[in-house]
Amino acid sequence: MRRKVIFVLCSLCAVLGFFTVLSVNKVLNSEWELPSAVSSDQERQRIVLITQELDTPFWKLVGQGAANQAEREDVGFELWGSYGKNQEDFLKQVEIALHSKVDGVIVQGNDTDEFQQLARIKAASYGIPIITVANDVPVEKSLRKTYVGSDHYAAGELLVKQLVDDMGKSGEIVLLGDAELEYSERLRLDGMQDNLEQYAGIRSTYIESGSSDEEAADAAQQALNEHPNVDAFILLDIRQARVIMQEISSRTELEPFYLYSFDDGSEASALLTEGKLDAIIEQSPEEMGEKSVEMMMKWLRNEVVPLDSAGYVTDIRIVEGKGELP
Amino acid sequence: MNTIQKKIWMLAGIVIVMMFAIWLALTFYNQKMQDQYNDILQRYLQMNEVTASSQQTVTNLNDYLSNPTARSANTLASSQQRLQDAQSSLLELRNADNEFSLTNYSNMIESFTETVERSTVFSEQGENDTALSEFTEANRMSVYISEMTLSIFNSELRTYERFYRDIIRQSQELNTMGILLLSLTSVLLLLFTYLFSLSITKPVHQLTKAANELAKGRFDQPIRVNSNDEISFLAKTFDHMRVNINKLILEIQQKAQVESELQESQLLLQQSQMRHLQSQINPHFLFNTLNTLSKKAYLDGAEDTSDLLVSVAGLLRYNLKRLDHTVTLEEEAHVLTQYMDIQKARFSDRLTFHIDLDQSALLYQMPSLTLQPLIENAVIHGIEPKEDDGEIWFRIKDETQYIRIEIEDNGQGMDGNKIEQLLKGGITPQEGHATGIGFSNVAKRLQLFYGSDNVVEIESMPQCGTKIILKLPKVMEVESYV
Numbered sequence: 059m060r061r062k063v064i065f066v067l068c069s070l071c072a073v074l075g076f077f078t079v080l081s082v083n084k085v086l087n088s089e090w091e092l093p094s095a096v097s098s099d100q101e102r103q104r105i106v107l108i109t110q111e112l113d114t115p116f117w118k119l120v121g122q123g124a125a126n127q128a129e130r131e132d133v134g135f136e137l138w139g140s141y142g143k144n145q146e147d148f149l150k151q152v153e154i155a156l157h158s159k160v161d162g163v164i165v166q167g168n169d170t171d172e173f174q175q176l177a178r179i180k181a182a183s184y185g186i187p188i189i190t191v192a193n194d195v196p197v198e199k200s201l202r203k204t205y206v207g208s209d210h211y212a213a214g215e216l217l218v219k220q221l222v223d224d225m226g227k228s229g230e231i232v233l234l235g236d237a238e239l240e241y242s243e244r245l246r247l248d249g250m251q252d253n254l255e256q257y258a259g260i261r262s263t264y265i266e267s268g269s270s271d272e273e274a275a276d277a278a279q280q281a282l283n284e285h286p287n288v289d290a291f292i293l294l295d296i297r298q299a300r301v302i303m304q305e306i307s308s309r310t311e312l313e314p315f316y317l318y319s320f321d322d323g324s325e326a327s328a329l330l331t332e333g334k335l336d337a338i339i340e341q342s343p344e345e346m347g348e349k350s351v352e353m354m355m356k357w358l359r360n361e362v363v364p365l366d367s368a369g370y371v372t373d374i375r376i377v378e379g380k381g382e383l384p
Numbered sequence: 385m386n387t388i389q390k391k392i393w394m395l396a397g398i399v400i401v402m403m404f405a406i407w408l409a410l411t412f413y414n415q416k417m418q419d420q421y422n423d424i425l426q427r428y429l430q431m432n433e434v435t436a437s438s439q440q441t442v443t444n445l446n447d448y449l450s451n452p453t454a455r456s457a458n459t460l461a462s463s464q465q466r467l468q469d470a471q472s473s474l475l476e477l478r479n480a481d482n483e484f485s486l487t488n489y490s491n492m493i494e495s496f497t498e499t500v501e502r503s504t505v506f507s508e509q510g511e512n513d514t515a516l517s518e519f520t521e522a523n524r525m526s527v528y529i530s531e532m533t534l535s536i537f538n539s540e541l542r543t544y545e546r547f548y549r550d551i552i553r554q555s556q557e558l559n560t561m562g563i564l565l566l567s568l569t570s571v572l573l574l575l576f577t578y579l580f581s582l583s584i585t586k587p588v589h590q591l592t593k594a595a596n597e598l599a600k601g602r603f604d605q606p607i608r609v610n611s612n613d614e615i616s617f618l619a620k621t622f623d624h625m626r627v628n629i630n631k632l633i634l635e636i637q638q639k640a641q642v643e644s645e646l647q648e649s650q651l652l653l654q655q656s657q658m659r660h661l662q663s664q665i666n667p668h669f670l671f672n673t674l675n676t677l678s679k680k681a682y683l684d685g686a687e688d689t690s691d692l693l694v695s696v697a698g699l700l701r702y703n704l705k706r707l708d709h710t711v712t713l714e715e716e717a718h719v720l721t722q723y724m725d726i727q728k729a730r731f732s733d734r735l736t737f738h739i740d741l742d743q744s745a746l747l748y749q750m751p752s753l754t755l756q757p758l759i760e761n762a763v764i765h766g767i768e769p770k771e772d773d774g775e776i777w778f779r780i781k782d783e784t785q786y787i788r789i790e791i792e793d794n795g796q797g798m799d800g801n802k803i804e805q806l807l808k809g810g811i812t813p814q815e816g817h818a819t820g821i822g823f824s825n826v827a828k829r830l831q832l833f834y835g836s837d838n839v840v841e842i843e844s845m846p847q848c849g850t851k852i853i854l855k856l857p858k859v860m861e862v863e864s865y866v
Binding site: 060063064067068070071074075077078081082084085101102104134135136150153154155157158159160184 | 413483484485487488489491492494495496524525528532554557558560561564565567568571572574575578579582
């Protein structure tokens with residue numbers, strides 16, 4: 059009896075002891091996951107990438123590339139910006155970045171007075187270097203250190219070459235561009251128009267397509283009304299592509315037209331695979347991100363002084379759609 | 385020694401230590417959690433302080449610009465100081481997640497402070513327009529600061545959500561641990577209590593059993609208790625008592641034996657006295673007659689007969705008087721010679737008696753009527769059956785340790801069996817003895833008197849005579865025995 063009682067108590071003790079030790083272990087080992095503290099003496103440099111089009115895949119890729127490069131360089135990096143080309147919000151972000159005395163600002167160039175004001179005066183007064191990316195603002199207006207992105211003039215040329223290859227050396231084309239052309243869009247337009255001058259058989263017309271969807275639709279109607287024999291459309295702003303194509307297809311078949319655009323929007327790849335677009339100029343957003351951060355770091359570390367103010371060009375290439383050509 | 389008190393103290397100590405440890409652990413964790421909560425709250429309060437002080441600075445700047453007095457300058461300076469204090473404490477709040485935004489935040493406050501200072505400087509220089517534009521700028525920055533505070537709040541909430549979940553999980557685990565610990569402690573306590581009670585009751589039980597044994601009269605079983613406390617002390621004492629009682633009982637038994645021996649010797653004495661009485665048929669008449677006969681014989685010129693009669697009378701007198709007294713060896717030897725005179729008269733040439741006495745030994749005491757029966761035996765068994773040449777030797781020697789008395793005859797002797805029987809008293813005396821006292825009676829009386837078993841020895845072989853040896857311790861001046 060006595061032995062039985064002692065045995066039962068001992069085994070109970072052993073079992074409970076085992077579980078208690080497990081539990082105690084768990085309690086002792088479960089650390090509260092607090093973010094690790096940072097010592098105040100070693101401040102990392104901070105770089106901000108600010109864009110107006112946070113919502114587009116293009117800018118997401120730019121941000122991703124920049125973030126990767128920042129991680130490699132061990133600098134603090136954040137992607138700021140506004141959605142849907144919200145100018146006011148964008149400028150506010152830039153201002154905040156400058157007031158926050160970040161070490162470098164990489165910004166999507168914005169060809170407005172307010173932006174130039176900020177870049178020229180405020181950034182200079184705080185001594186913060188600015189690098190434009192993807193969209194440039196001329197150096198004399200913005201005092202930017204350099205530009206990283208595609209050569210838009212070359213992109214225009216490349217597209218014209220593709221057009222001539224597809225359509226031949228004669229035909230009628232319509233160029234559609236939104237109300238306020240960005241510096242980069244203007245460069246593309248220049249590139250195309252300069253090139254088209256070589257081909258006497260090609261008649262080109264530039265139609266302003268406004269900034270809203272309704273205006274774009276109207277512009278498409280206008281183009282079809284005024285130029286019934288039009289063979290090709292070139293859209294400077296890919297964000298308007300879907301609306302315009304819808305408008306065209308509501309009037310007639312979409313197939314006979316050549317449709318070209320420049321990829322800096324969200325719909326390019328979808329439209330390409332649907333076969334509605336015949337070709338687009340594809341840029342290298344990730345490369346832009348990486349390169350911009352790299353250049354900024356080189357500047358901050360005084361490795362390359364001064365930076366090439368003409369800019370660092372990233373790769374562009376033509377991508378053809380899958381749709382059957384007429 | 386482990387006393388029961390010590391055991392109780394130990395048990396209580398273990399309980400207290402366990403409780404204390406558990407309490408300590410729980411308090412420690414509680415404190416840790418509280419500290420963490422406090423830290424987090426402190427962060428929010430500090431950030432809020434930044435917003436509040438920046439807004440106050442803007443208000444004070446506005447007051448100062450519209451009414452630049454020393455007093456408004458003072459309030460502005462104090463609110464700026466407050467903002468700077470808040471800013472300096474911000475650096476401690478940085479961590480991996482919010483390093484970027486907090487640095488921005490801090491720099492923003494710096495820019496704000498600079499702008500405010502610029503504004504006041506311009507105002508002092510009278511450039512009111514510039515001061516006003518700087519004020520507008522400062523105002524805008526103040527708005528940015530509040531917005532930034534909110535966004536940092538947001539990200540902090542996101543960061544600490546994980547932490548809150550951890551804390552909740554931790555507290556749940558703590559609960560489980562508490563329950564387990566409680567049950568473990570309870571079971572351990574049960575075990576300890578059981579062992580402890582066992583360590584007390586078991587020895588008590590053993591002791592009870594031993595006491596029962598004692599009560600039944602078994603004093604020979606040792607009391608064993610497996611314990612090392614007071615009970616074991618009790619058990620040892622108890623055992624000691626048992627041993628003592630055992631010893632006492634033995635002593636009583638020995639005493640009883642001695643008493644029974646004493647009674648036996650008295651019995652023997654009475655027996656010899658009885659025999660003695662039987663043998664004295666009107667001894668005084670006989671005694672007087674013998675004396676008359678002795679005188680008559682002397683007067684008639686028969687001197688030998690007269691001597692003989694004197695010897696017989698002396699022997700008779702000795703026999704009558706001295707049975708319960710000690711006598712000296714000399715007296716005993718004298719009686720013995722008188723007896724031998726009589727026997728010599730009886731056997732004439734057939735008996736030769738040799739006597740050899742050590743004078744120094746004759747002073748010692750011995751029981752009376754011991755030697756005469758022995759020599760009587762020698763005569764009856766050694767001389768009577770023989771035709772002639774019967775010889776008897778009687779020697780007393782002082783051997784320093786003891787007195788050696790030898791009575792030797794050259795009769796037919798006896799074998800070992802008979803010697804043994806004789807020594808054990810298995811042979812009753814035959815007729816023809818003068819006193820009726822046999823060998824065994826003598827031997828027994830000597831043993832009792834000297835309190836020793838090996839007083840009497842017999843050396844004998846069939847046809848080679850018998851030698852009786854007495855080894856008597858030297859005893860002086862004992863009036864009487866029994």
